Amino acid sequence: MLKPRPTATREIVNLDGIWRFAVEGPETAAPWSGPLPGALEAAVPASYNDLFTDPSIRDHVGWAWYQRDVWVPRGWAGERVFVRFDAATHAGRVYVGDRLVAEHTGGYTPFEADITDLVAPGAPFRLTVGVDNRLTNVTLPPGTITVTRDGRRSQTYLHDFYNYAGLARSVWLYSAPALRVEDVTVVTTIDGTTGVVDYTVTASGDAEVAVRVLDATGGEVARGEGAAGSLRIENAVLWRPGAAYLYDLVAEIRDGDTVTDSYPQPFGIRTVEVRGAEFLINGEPFYFTGFGKHEDTPVRGKGHDDAYLVHDFQLLDWVGANSFRTSHYPYAEEVLEFADRHGIVVIDETAAVGLNLAVAGGLTGQAPTPTFSPETFNDETQTAHARHLRELIARDKNHPSVVMWCVANEPSSTEEGAREYFEPLIALTRELDPTRPVTIASVIFATCENDRIADLLDVICLNRYYGWYLDTGDLPAAEARLEADLRGWAAKFGKPIIMSEYGADTLPGLHSVWDSPWTEEFQRSFLDMYHRVFDRVPEVVGEQVWNFADFQTSNGIHRVDGNRKGVFTRDRRPKAAARALRERWRRIGHHKPTGGEPR
Ligand code: GCB
Numbered sequence: 001m002l003k004p005r006p007t008a009t010r011e012i013v014n015l016d017g018i019w020r021f022a023v024e025g026p027e028t029a030a031p032w033s034g035p036l037p038g039a040l041e042a043a044v045p046a047s048y049n050d051l052f053t054d055p056s057i058r059d060h061v062g063w064a065w066y067q068r069d070v071w072v073p074r075g076w077a078g079e080r081v082f083v084r085f086d087a088a089t090h091a092g093r094v095y096v097g098d099r100l101v102a103e104h105t106g107g108y109t110p111f112e113a114d115i116t117d118l119v120a121p122g123a124p125f126r127l128t129v130g131v132d133n134r135l136t137n138v139t140l141p142p143g144t145i146t147v148t149r150d151g152r153r154s155q156t157y158l159h160d161f162y163n164y165a166g167l168a169r170s171v172w173l174y175s176a177p178a179l180r181v182e183d184v185t186v187v188t189t190i191d192g193t194t195g196v197v198d199y200t201v202t203a204s205g206d207a208e209v210a211v212r213v214l215d216a217t218g219g220e221v222a223r224g225e226g227a228a229g230s231l232r233i234e235n236a237v238l239w240r241p242g243a244a245y246l247y248d249l250v251a252e253i254r255d256g257d258t259v260t261d262s263y264p265q266p267f268g269i270r271t272v273e274v275r276g277a278e279f280l281i282n283g284e285p286f287y288f289t290g291f292g293k294h295e296d297t298p299v300r301g302k303g304h305d306d307a308y309l310v311h312d313f314q315l316l317d318w319v320g321a322n323s324f325r326t327s328h329y330p331y332a333e334e335v336l337e338f339a340d341r342h343g344i345v346v347i348d349e350t351a352a353v354g355l356n357l358a359v360a361g362g363l364t365g366q367a368p369t370p371t372f373s374p375e376t377f378n379d380e381t382q383t384a385h386a387r388h389l390r391e392l393i394a395r396d397k398n399h400p401s402v403v404m405w406c407v408a409n410e411p412s413s414t415e416e417g418a419r420e421y422f423e424p425l426i427a428l429t430r431e432l433d434p435t436r437p438v439t440i441a442s443v444i445f446a447t448c449e450n451d452r453i454a455d456l457l458d459v460i461c462l463n464r465y466y467g468w469y470l471d472t473g474d475l476p477a478a479e480a481r482l483e484a485d486l487r488g489w490a491a492k493f494g495k496p497i498i499m500s501e502y503g504a505d506t507l508p509g510l511h512s513v514w515d516s517p518w519t520e521e522f523q524r525s526f527l528d529m530y531h532r533v534f535d536r537v538p539e540v541v542g543e544q545v546w547n548f549a550d551f552q553t554s555n556g557i558h559r560v561d562g563n564r565k566g567v568f569t570r571d572r573r574p575k576a577a578a579r580a581l582r583e584r585w586r587r588i589g590h591h592k593p594t595g596g597e598p599r
Helices: 306-319 333-342 379-396 418-432 475-493 520-536 576-588
Strands: 011-014 017-023 041-044 063-071 080-085 091-096 099-105 111-114 124-132 143-147 153-157 171-176 181-191 194-203 208-214 220-225 228-233 247-255 258-267 272-275 278-281 288-292 323-325 345-349 402-409 438-442 460-463 497-501 540-546
Touching: 080 091, 080 099, 091 111, 099 111, 181 247, 181 258, 194 208, 194 247, 208 228, 220 228, 278 540, 288 345, 288 497, 288 576, 306 333, 306 576, 323 540, 333 345, 333 379, 379 402, 379 418, 402 418, 418 438, 438 497, 460 475, 475 497, 475 520, 520 540, 520 576
Parallel strands: 288 323, 288 540, 323 345, 345 402, 402 438, 438 460, 460 497, 497 540
Antiparallel strands: 011 171, 017 041, 017 063, 063 124, 080 111, 080 171, 091 099, 091 124, 143 153, 181 194, 194 228, 208 220, 208 247, 247 258, 272 278
């Protein structure tokens, strides 16, 4: 789905700001049929949970409503008018006046509605949006709804981050011509010094399509006719990690000499490939450094914020990170565009986090009930997962920063049913995008012996917490266990391995002369130990620390104001480990470090 952009043939109105707001209740049975009751107002984009002091709003389970009046610019006569939600978490229903115009499930991908026939240029209309934060066995992420002893709905879930909900990303009104560009796909390869650009343009009807490629200065470097084709750019400037370069493919619909629609799609010329145990970008081995992140900040929850976006990328640069994973859901498109422009490499993950009842069983690795069964995660879950993959890849396929799809985080890959569940989804991912490798971030209970799906993947991504959840505080024991684990996967599969999570909760300001868990010193020693092991195992091609910053979780006796494994605090101040990472990552750049002492 194309991101709305202003062009000579398209206009955009941003609908962010203050909206009227109400949570579901008897008096809001049909809130769209008139002004919302009550006096609450909410900011968009922001999760609603932390905006208010009322705990019944923060802990609300069910529908919540946003509403505002919107003016359609009078110059839009004759154009199609769309309303577009970058996200509505976790399900959305959109009303123009009293009319339902869109319904969408999935809290991290965009959707839109053509509302031309319901609105008039130069006139206002009432826009009401319902968002439903309920998680069940057929949503992604999944969850369970129960009723408390005092009769309230209560939501539990299997993931370790707060279930923020609402309109956390931008809302747009935009115009486009009736006969318009509906989709653009760009795939690049490299032939010597020439960039080869294969493109496909989908139009909304029979159309004369032409494309032009502009370089970063706006100069035209290639052109083509027709809805699909292959263009060659001599002396192409490649998109490289740390040295981004973007072109625009301008897709045009023509009527004789007149351009009736025009849409610029940024892209980068680069290749991605897994060869043996190497991960290659532009044919060169690439070593990932960086973090698993979250969209999480005080007050706005998962609300997108451009200031945090800029600052987080500044910190990535400061600490020498070259990559991150969009743990545990697709991030706002602005984040990927920023990564495209600044040469940061992204592993793009779905919202399939928590398909694992074994974790609910405690740290035993034993599921109290089977994870994959008609009563638990079933065909309907798999269908939702497939739909989510389609939406994710449709949205993110053109980002040069995205080098790999991560189909799930820590599913119960050792259980019966795991292969039946994941094999078709991995195949679907490859079918939707044959150009990028596919992975799944694997849970600590999955060993190279008992895992049932790793052979289907291109890269083995491992989330490991030896020294934290296991061998707590015993780094020598953890080091031995980690090395044996990594060498086992390397020997069995011969594929590249990325440590996609490793980290220790750390309270800033807590110190010790010993390696005591929760201290700043321990976090450093813990990471140092992992790095020694990575440097000894040639198949390890990347390290992404858990987590970039502290983040909010649901209540739990093992969490103190959220998860504290951040290298930065929630307000982005560095803990002691940050400087150690900075020293290491700035030294190694994009290359696998050598010289780790052999054991
Ligand atoms: C994991 C999860 C991540 C958690 C982390 C932790 O394995 O993938 O979402 O936050 O462990 O800190 O426990």
